[in-house]
Amino acid sequence: xxxxxxxxxxxxxxxxxxxxxxxxxxxxxxxxxxxxxxxxxxxxxxxxxxxxxxxxxxxxxxxxxxxxxxxxxxxxxxxxxxxxxxxxxxxxxxxxxxxxxxxxxxxxxx
Amino acid sequence: xxxxxxxxxxxxxxxxxxxxxxxxxxxxxxxxxxxxxxxxxxxxxxxxxxxxxxxxxxxxxxxxxxxxxxxxxxxxxxxxxxxxxxxxxxxxxxxxxxxxxxxxxxxxxxxxxxx
Numbered sequence: 001x002x003x004x005x006x007x008x009x010x011x012x013x014x015x016x017x018x019x020x021x022x023x024x025x026x027x028x029x030x031x032x033x034x035x036x037x038x039x040x041x042x043x044x045x046x047x048x049x050x051x052x053x054x055x056x057x058x059x060x061x062x063x064x065x066x067x068x069x070x071x072x073x074x075x076x077x078x079x080x081x082x083x084x085x086x087x088x089x090x091x092x093x094x095x096x097x098x099x100x101x102x103x104x105x106x107x108x109x110x
Numbered sequence: 111x112x113x114x115x116x117x118x119x120x121x122x123x124x125x126x127x128x129x130x131x132x133x134x135x136x137x138x139x140x141x142x143x144x145x146x147x148x149x150x151x152x153x154x155x156x157x158x159x160x161x162x163x164x165x166x167x168x169x170x171x172x173x174x175x176x177x178x179x180x181x182x183x184x185x186x187x188x189x190x191x192x193x194x195x196x197x198x199x200x201x202x203x204x205x206x207x208x209x210x211x212x213x214x215x216x217x218x219x220x221x222x223x224x225x
Contacts, residue, residue, distance in 0.1 A: 040199075041218055041219070042216030043216045088153070090214075098214055
């Protein structure tokens, strides 16, 4: 089954810096989504990019998708301490379910 | 409009007992997903249900685990004869019917601890 795989596994940056996380997957997709999880809580949807899109923005978030490389990146600009969380990518294919990767744990230090 | 509601938030069971985890999807959502998460790990897909119908249970262990989503009432994930290895956070997510929005809305999870 298709699977998103994020890297790095963990990322530690200073407040104000940009954070970049990557996601790779294996098979054709319908769309790719990024979610955020604060410790002990459920996931919250951040942004969705469709297979025919290359880039998408939402506030301080920028997502790119390269279907030829089967990869996506999530950029968080001007990070804040409140951005500290785990970030997951999830892929959906035609008739297939949401499959999540292992996530990137982001720590933003004040 | 309440979000996805899961209860209980924490559940403690002794080995051999049964665990029942409940999930009420968002209003208007007819599809429910169950995921399991171990500490510091990602979410493992377990089962995908529509009302009165299991769509995909490829992630469910063959024994002791079952799930249902009846016409009325919440979705239930049932674990019989729990073992220590069942200790984990179990998350439920709901979505509207396919074609009307593809993102998942998650509950806050049930933390199952098996003593």
